[in-house]
Amino acid sequence: GAVVSQHPSRVICKSGTSVKIECRSLDFQATTMFWYRQFPKQSLMLMATSNEGSKATYEQGVEKDKFLINHASLTLSTLTVTSAHPEDSSFYICSAKGGGGLNTEAFFGQGTRLTVV
Amino acid sequence: AQSVTQPDIHITVSEGASLELRCNYSYGATPYLFWYVQSPGQGLQLLLKYFSGDTLVQGIKGFEAEFKRSQSSFNLRKPSVHWSDAAEYFCAVGSYNNNDMRFGAGTRLTVKP
Numbered sequence: 001g002a003v004v005s006q007h008p009s010r011v012i013c014k015s016g017t018s019v020k021i022e023c024r025s026l027d028f029q030a031t032t033m034f035w036y037r038q039f040p041k042q043s044l045m046l047m048a049t050s051n052e053g054s055k056a057t058y059e060q061g062v063e064k065d066k067f068l069i070n071h072a073s074l075t076l077s078t079l080t081v082t083s084a085h086p087e088d089s090s091f092y093i094c095s096a097k098g099g100g101g102l103n104t105e106a107f108f109g110q111g112t113r114l115t116v117v
Numbered sequence: 118a119q120s121v122t123q124p125d126i127h128i129t130v131s132e133g134a135s136l137e138l139r140c141n142y143s144y145g146a147t148p149y150l151f152w153y154v155q156s157p158g159q160g161l162q163l164l165l166k167y168f169s170g171d172t173l174v175q176g177i178k179g180f181e182a183e184f185k186r187s188q189s190s191f192n193l194r195k196p197s198v199h200w201s202d203a204a205e206y207f208c209a210v211g212s213y214n215n216n217d218m219r220f221g222a223g224t225r226l227t228v229k230p
Contacts, residue, residue, distance in 0.1 A: 111159060
């Protein structure tokens with residue numbers, strides 16, 4: 001299958017700072033990227049969906065000013081956690097899918113463990 | 118609204134034994150169903166998916182799943198579990214474009230020697 005690379009895999013930041021997480025599709029053009037958040041021993045919760053060149057669509061309850069998503073190219077989307085606080089500590093996972101209509105599979109990155117201290 | 122229920126939070130099986138992980142879904146239209154596996158601290162790997170056609174789908178690593186519309190279920194099975202299968206398993210339902218994929222809470226599989 002296609003490869004989605006997420007960077008960094010782990011990051012520790014101080015409370016009040018911002019941190020950027022990158023999600024890259026290495027061998028296909030990702031028209032749509034998804035950002036998920038996963039709490040320990042829980043499922044993935046969709047945070048937002050972004051289409052290349054458009055503003056991201058956020059799920060209810062997700063603060064768009066806190067979780068800035070940029071999808072400026074067909075191979076890169078970034079999630080910036082602004083003014084991070086300890087409660088933002090979590091595992092963040094992106095997925096990406098190309099165009100192609102029916103049966104287009106979404107491929108997942110390896111995830112980023114964010115710890116805010 | 119679509120939703121997925123995985124009734125079993127944790128399952129323990131002996132190596133070599135058969136496995137069945139349950140998944141029930143609620144979806145207003147034709148569901149597109151997926152099973153993913155996640156190792157600790159890792160992303161998700163697709164095991165198999167069902168879009169249409171034969172209701173018994175084969176996946177990677179010897180897994181299979183059967184779509185039963187009458188029961189709104191998509192259970193995952195494996196005839197003989199290996200120690201390397203220990204992981205978290207997620208069932209997901211989505212539309213054809215996956216833009217609204219929803220995941221179940223996951224089932225953690227432990228494999229006893």
